[in-house]
Amino acid sequence: MAKIKHNNFLDSVDDVMVRAKEEGVLHLYASGSKLSGRYLEIKGNKHYHFGTTGYLGLEQDRRLKEAAIQAIRDCGTQFPLSKSYISHPLYEELEQNMAVIYNTPVIITKNSTLGHLAVLPTAVRDEDAVILDHQVHWSVHQATEILKTRSIPVEMIRHNNLDMLEDKVMQLGRTAKKVWYLADGVYSMYGDFAPIEDLMNLARKYPQLHLYFDDVHGMSWKGKHGSGYVMSVLKEVPKQVLLIGTLSKTFGASGATVITSDKKLYAQIKNFGGPLTFSAQLEPASVAAAIASSRIHLSDEIYERQQDLQNRITHFNTLLSQTDLPVIDHNESPVHFIGTGTPATGYELVKLMMKDGFYTNLGIFPAVPVKNTGVRITISTHNELEDISGLVDALSINYKLALEHTHTSLQRVRRAFKLPEAKASNNRDPSKYFGRFQVSLESTITNIDKDLWNTHMGGKSIYDWEGLQVLEQSFTGHTAIENNWDFRYLIISDNTKPVLITFLTSSIWKDDLFSKNEVSAYLELERKTNPYYFTSKVLSVGSLITEGDHLYIDFDSKNWQEVLDLFFRILEDLEREFQAEMIVLRDFRSDSFLHKTFNLQGYVRIDMPESAQYKNFEWENEAEYISNLSKKSRVHFRKDIAPYREKVRIEICSSLNEADLERYYQLYKNVKQANLGLNTFMYPIQLFQNMNTNSGYEFIVLCNNEIDKDRLILGVMFCYKSAKTYVPNLVGLDYEYVNQYQTYRQLLYQTILRAKKLGLSRIDFGMTAGFEKRKLGAEIIENVSYIQVKDNYKLESLGILQGSNKKLL
Known part of the structure; x- marks a missing residue:
């Protein structure tokens, strides 16, 4: 049989980004001639800035600015030569200061992304293996692509799941000399922390385990001399730990730092660390600004700034606790995430907040699952206490408006993020909005009028009334769970006239259904001992054995869009009923005008095998x-x-x-x-x-x-x-x-x-x-389908396998 056409992940990301741009919440330009930190001007309108990652406000510090200006006067705009030959005059002081901050020599890189590209291919040897935390930063993921070309095993665990990590360490440790676990110190979307102490205990239990932390979001606002969240826990850098810090973001300048106490590894990275050798070095202005910031970090002023920020974070958290806003992780970091569920609600909330003069970040796929869209809010010392109070007041009002404008509810959002139900909510129950429609939801085709069904759904594939009887009889009463399917037949009518008709099945799917043959072959070997390895409960329009136009919609009805909204609510109810991990809407032409609607409701388009x-x-x-x-x-x-x-x-x-x-x-x-x-x-x-x-x-x-x-x-x-x-x-x-x-x-x-x-x-x-x-x-x-997953873990794990050049068999 011919190979199927595989979906391009970048196309899915592009779909989401294009929609966000059209909604006016991404790829914006700041206007005006000046930036202050507290305010951000967009299209001529001034907004309070709650999206910065400069948490201590050092990028606006007079001392850093003046140092950068003087460096340009003294040394020029750049020093165009590789550091392997010679560093410009300012580098030495910066390296010395950073060594004091970390109490060990450091390596300076152009930025953290290039730092990962320099460090990982050097530190991870051909006889090693790598485990990614599911939520580790994208730049770390990308650096592991180089490792795959060397046939180094790269696998993934669920976020902060130490039991899963230990299992992987034991499994990979049978053949690998070292097993590297790659994680963030502070995670960039939800602001939650890596369990550093537990990870160190695990490293002591398994000497093969080495830890690699990207702590760019923990830098400066935490730790002695502002050395970061990871250092605030570790105090010193053990030989089993590699740490990436930053000179940008909260540090206020540009560049990144590589910290290791392994002298041999330090020398190897510095001698030949890819981008360190072949990329240009930091500009004199950036180094001078970093020196000025390092002097602040080495003074008691850094602790005053840390406390100042912490006071603002505490104020924000106190105010949030008095609302029913769905905060995804309650923590003391500067990063907070308020879930909106669907992208539509996320777009609307960001726009409403901008209208009221507050700029916040949209958190969207692929940084988070598409149905776990939300607003990422960052607190900095630029934000005055009254600004923060105004932000929470505006959020409380606009969040309810965003739910109403997109016909959803707080209950749906909290369920999407697996949060407990809110104690109380003034949000209108949107189900009343659809009370005039008649909904028939049956579990067997025999309860559906044969003529009605065949009039609208007959003549397509094998799912006319009679054909569905065969499927019902065939996929029930088995000992093997994959052969037991639950059927649901849905008819939504307006004044007794059907507006939407479909059938759905809930069944076990192999996650590699559309993967490369070699990936499926690899997984099938695993399934010889674990038959349900990488499988999921899926709620699908249609079924695994049918294909074609499973969803009938009467587009001549003036109410078809409201009926489609109701359909999405029913899907969520069925998802909970069957405890499905994924919803699949099949099979649509790639130019379907429903594409935007599906995107806004949190569905990502994937290519189907050609029909x-x-x-x-x-x-x-x-x-x-x-x-x-x-x-x-x-x-x-x-x-x-x-x-x-x-x-x-x-x-x-x-x-x-x-x-x-x-x-x-x-x-x-x-x-x-x-x-x-x-x-x-x-x-x-x-x-x-x-x-x-x-x-x-x-x-x-x-x-x-x-x-x-x-x-x-x-x-x-x-x-x-x-x-x-x-x-x-x-x-x-x-x-x-x-x-x-x-x-x-x-x-x-x-x-x-x-x-x-x-x-x-x-x-x-x-x-x-x-x-x-x-x-x-x-x-x-060429058909497409639309999928919605509870989390991206399995999809991204399959992506790692599909992108691997290691010999799977």
């Missing part, structure tokens, strides 16, 4: 059929199909005996085991038994036609007749003969002949093998 349909039945014989093909396809037919016609015989069976059914099921299993391009669980034999007793199904059986040979069953196509549509739903092949008889291609062609004979107008050929179907005249359809 195929055949519709051109305007021919009466084989010669006319061939003449309708492209020149290349005609050559293909004459070369790969026509010469084998006389070698095979076709049997159309409406029912099978028990022995044949068992044989054909084994042929299906052959294909399933060989084709990882669409990696599902093996369907149970009950499905095929129910096909056999249902008049809507028939079987195209391909046998050999050579007199001198015994009768061989070469392959079988399992087909469903749905109104005017023919659906070759599954295929079975004997791979011993597949090339000798061109079995698969013969079955595809015979499917076209059979549909023509039955007088049907369309064949839904299904997903994968689009190249083969196209050569027979099928139209290739």
Whole structure:
């Protein structure tokens, strides 16, 4: 079978970013000629600035500014030469001062991103392994891409999950000399901390474990001499720890620091640390500003500034505690995150706050799961106490307005973040807004009117009323949980006229359903001992075995958008009912005008494997059929199909005996085991038994036609007749003969002949093998689906596997 087309992660990110830009909350420009720290001017309007990462306000300190200006006068705007040759005159004092701050020699890098690129490929050896915290900063993730090219194992654990970390250390430690755990000291979105003491205890228990901390958000506002949050806990840098600090953000200048007490490693990084060797050094102005800041850090003034900031953070936290705003992590860092759930609500809250004169950051995918969008607020010493009080007052008012404007509720937001329900809320229950619609939600198709269903949903794939009966009967009552599906049939009507109709299933999916073949093969090895490794409970429109237009919406109804909003509420209720980890909306054209709506509701677009349909039945014989093909396809037919016609015989069976059914099921299993391009669980034999007793199904059986040979069953196509549509739903092949008889291609062609004979107008050929179907005249359809996950952990873990150059098998 042909390989499927894989989704480009960057396209998904771009979708989200484009929408945020259109909403006017990202990629903005500050206006005006001056910056003060307290205020930020945007489009000529002044806003209180609650988005800075300069928590101590040092970037506006007169001493840093004057030092930078003087350095430009004395040394120029830059010193264009690699530090490997010579550093400009200001570097030495900065390195000496930073060594005092950390009580160990330091290495200065251009910025923290280049620092990671310099340090990790040097520190992590080919015989080592790496574990990423799920929420470690993007720049750390990116640096590990270099490690993958060297076949170094790179894996991920859930955020701050020490049990999972210990399991990974034991597993990787069997073959790795060192196991590096990469984490932030203070995490940039939620402002929560790494459990430093527990991690050190784990490192003492497992000497192979080495810790790598990015502490750029913990710098200056915490620790002796402002050495950062990590140092405030460690006091000294153990040999098992590598620390990245910063000279920008709170430090007020530019650059980053690398701190290690391992003298050999220190020398290796400084001698040849990638960007350290080949990138330009820090400009004199940046170094001079950093020197001025380091002098402040080495004085008692730093502790006054730290306390000043802490007083403002305490004031903010006290005020927040008096509201019902959903603060995601209650902590004493300068970073706070207020959840909004959907991007739509996040956009609206940011815009309302800007309208009232407060600038805050939007936290959105991929920094957080798309359904965990929120507003990131940072507190700095630029913010006066009255500014902070005004911020909380504005948040309390605008948060409720944002919920109302986007037809959602505080309850939905708190559920999205797994927070306890609010004690009290003045927010209007939006479900009353939809009270005039009639909602029918059933668990079996037999409770749905057959004519109503088939009028709107019939003739598509195998999910007309009769076809769904077969699926219900086939996927229930099994011991294997993956073969037990829950069905829900939803009809939302306005004055008894259906506006929205769909069916949904809740079932276990393999997380690598659309991953690369080698990734699925690697995971299948793991599943031999742990069959549900990297699997998830998924709530899907449609099902794993169906494809096509699963969602009927009457766009002529003036209320279709409100009905669609109600549909999203019902999805959330079903998600909780089934404890699903992911919601999947299938299958839409890539140019669907619903794209924006899905994005705003927290769904990310992914590419589906290409699908195929055949519709051109305007021919009466084989010669006319061939003449309708492209020149290349005609050559293909004459070369790969026509010469084998006389070698095979076709049997159309409406029912099978028990022995044949068992044989054909084994042929299906052959294909399933060989084709990882669409990696599902093996369907149970009950499905095929129910096909056999249902008049809507028939079987195209391909046998050999050579007199001198015994009768061989070469392959079988399992087909469903749905109104005017023919659906070759599954295929079975004997791979011993597949090339000798061109079995698969013969079955595809015979499917076209059979549909023509039955007088049907369309064949839904299904997903994968689009190249083969196209050569027979099928139209290739590029569909997309929209997914919403509770967290990004599994998706990002699969991304690490897919991007790895290590030999998976």
